[in-house]
Amino acid sequence: MSATRLNKFIASSGLCSRRKADELIESGVVSVNGKKVTELGFLVGPKDKVFVNQKQVRPVKLEYYRFYKPAGYITTADDEKGRKTIYDLLPESMYHLRPVGRLDKDSTGLLILTNDGDLINELTHPSVKVPKVYLVSVESVIHPHELEQMAAGIEIEPGKKAYASISVLEADKQHTFMQITLFQGMNRQIRKMFEHFGYEVKTLKRVQHAIINLDGLKRGEFKPIKPRQIKDLKNFMNRIKKND
Numbered sequence: 001m002s003a004t005r006l007n008k009f010i011a012s013s014g015l016c017s018r019r020k021a022d023e024l025i026e027s028g029v030v031s032v033n034g035k036k037v038t039e040l041g042f043l044v045g046p047k048d049k050v051f052v053n054q055k056q057v058r059p060v061k062l063e064y065y066r067f068y069k070p071a072g073y074i075t076t077a078d079d080e081k082g083r084k085t086i087y088d089l090l091p092e093s094m095y096h097l098r099p100v101g102r103l104d105k106d107s108t109g110l111l112i113l114t115n116d117g118d119l120i121n122e123l124t125h126p127s128v129k130v131p132k133v134y135l136v137s138v139e140s141v142i143h144p145h146e147l148e149q150m151a152a153g154i155e156i157e158p159g160k161k162a163y164a165s166i167s168v169l170e171a172d173k174q175h176t177f178m179q180i181t182l183f184q185g186m187n188r189q190i191r192k193m194f195e196h197f198g199y200e201v202k203t204l205k206r207v208q209h210a211i212i213n214l215d216g217l218k219r220g221e222f223k224p225i226k227p228r229q230i231k232d233l234k235n236f237m238n239r240i241k242k243n244d
Helices: 006-011 017-028 117-124 146-151 189-196 226-241
Strands: 031-034 049-054 054-055 063-071 108-114 132-138 154-157 160-162 165-171 176-182 201-208 222-224
Touching: 006 017, 006 031, 006 049, 006 054, 006 117, 017 031, 049 176, 054 222, 117 201, 117 226, 146 154, 146 165, 160 189, 176 189
Parallel strands: 108 201
Antiparallel strands: 031 049, 049 054, 063 108, 063 222, 132 176, 132 201, 154 160, 165 176
8 A cells, every 4th residue: 555645544444534534633633653643634654553542443445235224123233222223134244334324214225335434424415415216105195286395495394494306106096106306315304394294104215325226125135336336426426526
């Protein structure tokens, strides 16, 4: 390994993103070869020893998986209430991976799992409009003007305006089945948007996050994301950031 920036070295350990690494460096908790470093842009070589909060960090192999979350599991590593988590379905060798964003307990579908802190930050940062696609059903007729209001944006919490692109796929007098695309990452956003109009979401499944989709996965199943797909994903993210 040739000389690399300290924040990139820390991020490559899977500890955090480069942005968060910069914050750690500036806060004075990072040292190199026993000497505290607060300089952003500091370079480290292959023989340097880097410590964060007195704990040595080392580059790790970056891993990327697709996971089909079933209903009934929460998206966290542990839960104080003793509820089932997605890690109950994963092998211990994957416990170090983190989900990119969340799906609530009753929702299903795609989760990207990785130890790439930079990618997690890019895919979840509120300033980057990453598309996330869901299939949603409501046991009611949805009026077109309500869909128009959701597309324009509605306030689901004080000072928080949510919007969504919605296409009706099937509809009758008893139910409406839709494809919904979000560019925000607000907590329980889709459910709250429909609750605003008095509707209860019956099923909610994420089928795509950026360019990664759920194709070929069964409930509870996980598969590695191919290197070519990761390269395409990072190129896609770079294009989005340039356009924002």
